[in-house]
Amino acid sequence: MLSFFTIPAGAWNKLVDLVRRNRALQGPGVRLHRTPDGVVIFARPQDDAFEHPWQLAPVWNPAAGDQGAWTTTFRPGFVNGRDVTIATKDDKGDTINATLLDDPALELLSFRNPITSAGTVASADGELVFLAGEGYPAVFEKLGVVPAESESGDTADTPADPTRSRQIRAVDLVLDTPRASSSQRVDLLDPFADQQTFTISTTFDLSGLRRPRHSIFATGRWLPPQPPTALERLLGTAHDPDSDQVRLATLWLISPPGAAADAEPDGTWTPYPQHFVWWNLHHASKARIPLTQPPAPIQLRTGLAAGVADVLIASLLEPINDSAAQIDAYLHAADFTGEHWT
Amino acid sequence: MTGLDLKARRGQPVTAALWERFRTWVRSERLVAGPGIKIKETADGRIITAARSAGSVWAHDFKVTLNAAGLAVIAPGTFNLVEPQIDGVPLSGDDDNPPPTLQCSLDQLDDDGRGYIAAEIQCNATWGIDQDAIEIKQVAYFDSETGEDPPPGSGGPTSIGGIPGLKGRRVRYPLARLVLRNGSMQAVQIPYFSLAHRVSSLAAAPDAARHFFWSAAT
Numbered sequence: 001m002l003s004f005f006t007i008p009a010g011a012w013n014k015l016v017d018l019v020r021r022n023r024a025l026q027g028p029g030v031r032l033h034r035t036p037d038g039v040v041i042f043a044r045p046q047d048d049a050f051e052h053p054w055q056l057a058p059v060w061n062p063a064a065g066d067q068g069a070w071t072t073t074f075r076p077g078f079v080n081g082r083d084v085t086i087a088t089k090d091d092k093g094d095t096i097n098a099t100l101l102d103d104p105a106l107e108l109l110s111f112r113n114p115i116t117s118a119g120t121v122a123s124a125d126g127e128l129v130f131l132a133g134e135g136y137p138a139v140f141e142k143l144g145v146v147p148a149e150s151e152s153g154d155t156a157d158t159p160a161d162p163t164r165s166r167q168i169r170a171v172d173l174v175l176d177t178p179r180a181s182s183s184q185r186v187d188l189l190d191p192f193a194d195q196q197t198f199t200i201s202t203t204f205d206l207s208g209l210r211r212p213r214h215s216i217f218a219t220g221r222w223l224p225p226q227p228p229t230a231l232e233r234l235l236g237t238a239h240d241p242d243s244d245q246v247r248l249a250t251l252w253l254i255s256p257p258g259a260a261a262d263a264e265p266d267g268t269w270t271p272y273p274q275h276f277v278w279w280n281l282h283h284a285s286k287a288r289i290p291l292t293q294p295p296a297p298i299q300l301r302t303g304l305a306a307g308v309a310d311v312l313i314a315s316l317l318e319p320i321n322d323s324a325a326q327i328d329a330y331l332h333a334a335d336f337t338g339e340h341w342t
Numbered sequence: 343m344t345g346l347d348l349k350a351r352r353g354q355p356v357t358a359a360l361w362e363r364f365r366t367w368v369r370s371e372r373l374v375a376g377p378g379i380k381i382k383e384t385a386d387g388r389i390i391t392a393a394r395s396a397g398s399v400w401a402h403d404f405k406v407t408l409n410a411a412g413l414a415v416i417a418p419g420t421f422n423l424v425e426p427q428i429d430g431v432p433l434s435g436d437d438d439n440p441p442p443t444l445q446c447s448l449d450q451l452d453d454d455g456r457g458y459i460a461a462e463i464q465c466n467a468t469w470g471i472d473q474d475a476i477e478i479k480q481v482a483y484f485d486s487e488t489g490e491d492p493p494p495g496s497g498g499p500t501s502i503g504g505i506p507g508l509k510g511r512r513v514r515y516p517l518a519r520l521v522l523r524n525g526s527m528q529a530v531q532i533p534y535f536s537l538a539h540r541v542s543s544l545a546a547a548p549d550a551a552r553h554f555f556w557s558a559a560t
Contacts (some may be wrong), residue, residue: 016364020345023371028380030392036370043378043392050400076530081458081484082506101456101521101530115489179502222504280532282555284503336501342557 052278053077054248056173060267064107070103070172072218072251072273073143078280079177079214079340086216092243093116097212098208103231108251110220111169111265124257136168136252146261167255169265173220173248175277176215178208179285184233208242214283222247227337244283244338249275277342283337300322363384406459406518408529412446414459416478416517420536421555426476433478433552445529446479446520452482452489455522459529460484460514469511469541469551484514505554506540513553531558 024039026032031042055075064070077100085097089105098104114134122201123129133148140159141147145168147161182204228238252272253265298321300313350356350365350551373388374379375471380391418425418441425432428442435441444459450458457480464475483489485506511519515537518529538558541551 007356009354011350016345016348016350016390019368019374020362023345025372028509033376034370035374036366038370038374038376039389040376041381043381044378076519078532079517080503080531083519101519177503188548254422279534279557282504283550287502301421 001191039090051075052275053280054275056249056251056271056273056275058108058251058271058273059105060269061105061107062106062267063107064092065288068267070108070171070251070253070269070271072108072215073105074100074105074173076100077175077248077277079283081174084175084216085212097215100216106173106218108171108214108218110218111171111253112220112319114150114168115146115261124269132315134289135331136170140168140252140254140272144257145254149226165257165259167259167261167263169253169269170222171218171251171253173216173218174222175246175248175281175340176217176243177245177283177338178211178213178243179338179341180287181205181208181240182336183240184236186236205242209239211243216248240336244285246277246281246340248277249273279342281340282342283338283340285336287336347481350420368390385386402534403529404533406509406529406531407521408446408527410517410526412448412527414444414446414518414529415441415461417446419533421463421476422460422539424469424471424473426478428478430463436470446480448481448522448527451520451522451527457520458484458514458516458517459518462512462514463539463553465507465511465513465541465551469543471539471540479514480518480520481514484516495529502552504554507541507551507553509549511549513549513551515553515555516552529531 004173006196009031024041025323027275033040033042054077056072057074057333058072059071060068061071063143063313064071074086083099083101084159085096085099086104088098088106088107090096114136116133118131118134120128120130128152130149132151135148137144141164144164144166146164182202222245224247225241228240250273252274253269253270256267298317300317302313303310309338345367348360350360363401365386373381373390378392383393401417403417405417407415407417409415412543415425416428416433419433425434427433428444431439431442432478433441446457446459446514460479460481462473462477462479462481465478466472466475487508505513505515516532521528522528534559537555540554542554
């Protein structure tokens with residue numbers, strides 16, 4: 001014989017609530033994997049907590065700037081064992097260079113939008129070509145970031161995808177190591193006389209060394225300093241940059257869903273650091289200084305025809321002397337290019 | 343499933359289907375210990391412990407551990423495959439001695455309360471490194487004796503890079519930055535790997551050199 005019991009709805013719901021209260025929720029240091037047979041608890045690997053040099057800790061600081069700003073601190077990093085600084089403001093509002101050991105915060109004021117086109121360029125045929133947006137790491141597609149603009153000027157394949165409505169911005173964090181630099185200069189000497197008319201000289205610039213020895217700055221889009229080309233060295237127009245730089249990280253900021261295309265990052269956005277350097281660095285400059293004097297121009301003085309022949313001979317030698325000056329400038333050009341390495 | 347869809351209204355029958363969904367939900371919410379987790383059931387609830395496995399902490403080369411008393415333990419590492427020593431005992435110890443420790447002192451910090459634990463390398467006549475030629479020390483400065491730049495025997499100003507040498511064919515490589523915070527010293531690690539070493543010496547000053555280091559496998 002079957003017997004039936006009545007379970008009041010309130011009692012049933014209390015039972016449901018009891019189970020609900022005892023559900024496992026994920027907290028710091030733990031990862032939960034839900035299966036039909038239970039919730040498997042994993043301790044997060046200790047590697048996740050590895051704190052490496054140059055590691056960013058971005059936060060939204062509502063007190064920074066006029067309306068708040070994103071700032072970041074760094075785990076201390078070193079170059080040649082030396083401290084690295086960032087420009088920040090002290091309690092009085094004065095700009096100071098504080099070492100990373102003091103945990104200063106760097107304000108991030110300029111961001112780039114990797115979704116929008118980099119602009120238009122004219123092709124060889126005279127057509128205007130719309131450049132594609134820079135794009136972003138593929139992981140952000142899964143987080144619902146809108147597609148970058150394609151070369152056609154439209155957003156890529158799925159512009160109407162309602163699940164991809166988040167905006168993205170980026171800022172580069174760059175290590176700057178000033179060094180001596182040099183510039184070549186071309187001088188035309190006595191162009192109307194029978195002497196050499198073309199010299200290439202090198203001037204040295206040590207002003208960069210007045211800046212902090214190693215410092216970090218933030219920029220919306222970092223372009224590496226360009227060393228002079230071989231042609232510039234040959235022509236005597238080379239200008240050596242006065243610092244060596246390396247990009248430490250890019251900070252990506254993701255908006256909440258549905259943000260406007262021109263939205264500015266604020267405290268509702270989520271930061272995702274992408275690191276490029278994990279270890280402390282060494283640095284050295286080639287510090288190659290030309291030790292030789294430029295070659296003296298070849299001259300041939302005969303005194304023939306009351307000196308008229310000397311002028312003629314000098315004009316014949318002029319291209320040879322110019323070429324010699326160029327080759328000497330190329331072979332003995334000063335070079336302060338430096339390298340960072342781990 | 344959050345359980346909210348299992349809530350019942352007054353008079354709603356608990357059908358077999360509802361009961362089965364409830365049973366499935368309860369089963370799916372059981373706690374199962376994964377790697378590194380221990381669950382102990384008690385009458386008052388379950389205690390979940392995350393065990394820290396021995397392999398989870400990275401014991402890298404030259405890892406500096408500084409305790410509150412200023413006693414530093416430095417994990418073994420090498421420069422050109424030569425192991426540094428503390429008071430004549432290699433960092434990994436030897437047959438007669440356990441791994442040595444370095445007593446650090448507030449007195450040896452600079453005026454800003456900063457300093458270094460550094461490996462001081464005595465180079466030989468060919469700028470190589472002999473066995474027993476590296477000693478670990480606490481110093482206020484690693485690239486000069488007193489903080490001047492360029493230091494004598496350095497091979498040039500520090501602004502051109504590399505690490506300047508010291509008088510007598512010596513060079514110091516910093517293993518950790520010492521920082522005085524709230525009255526106690528803290529160590530900030532600098533190298534994470536053993537290192538290789540070469541020099542760029544000056545023809546005009548045979549005992550002066552710039553020193554270059556880079557990470558190298560042991």
